[in-house]
Amino acid sequence: MPHSHSSSSPAVTLSVRIPSKARDQLEDLASATGRTKSFLAAEAIEHYLETQAWQVKAIEKSVKKANSKKAKFIEHRQVSDWLNSWGSDKEQEPPK
Numbered sequence: 823m824p825h826s827h828s829s830s831s832p833a834v835t836l837s838v839r840i841p842s843k844a845r846d847q848l849e850d851l852a853s854a855t856g857r858t859k860s861f862l863a864a865e866a867i868e869h870y871l872e873t874q875a876w877q878v879k880a881i882e883k884s885v886k887k888a889n890s891k892k893a894k895f896i897e898h899r900q901v902s903d904w905l906n907s908w909g910s911d912k913e914q915e916p917p918k
Contacts, residue, residue, distance in 0.1 A: 833864075 840848075852859045887893060900917040907914040 838863075 848859050848862060851857075852862055855862070888895075896917045904914045904917050
């Protein structure tokens, strides 16, 4: 997923503490790619935030669906029994 932190919002300075190993990796990557550590850190933060926002949205959608009156659930025991039957002579049909 391409990122560009050249948004309409002005850039701000953020100081964070990171483990020395992460700092070393960031320095190595900056050197290898010809990018600044700041550029790479900003890209990493943006990517992380995008991913987290997507996950939160997906979870909220799933919770809303699960809470709807049309939601259907299968008991854990039924699913477990079905899965445990796989590969046996008495393999069960999937629970409905």
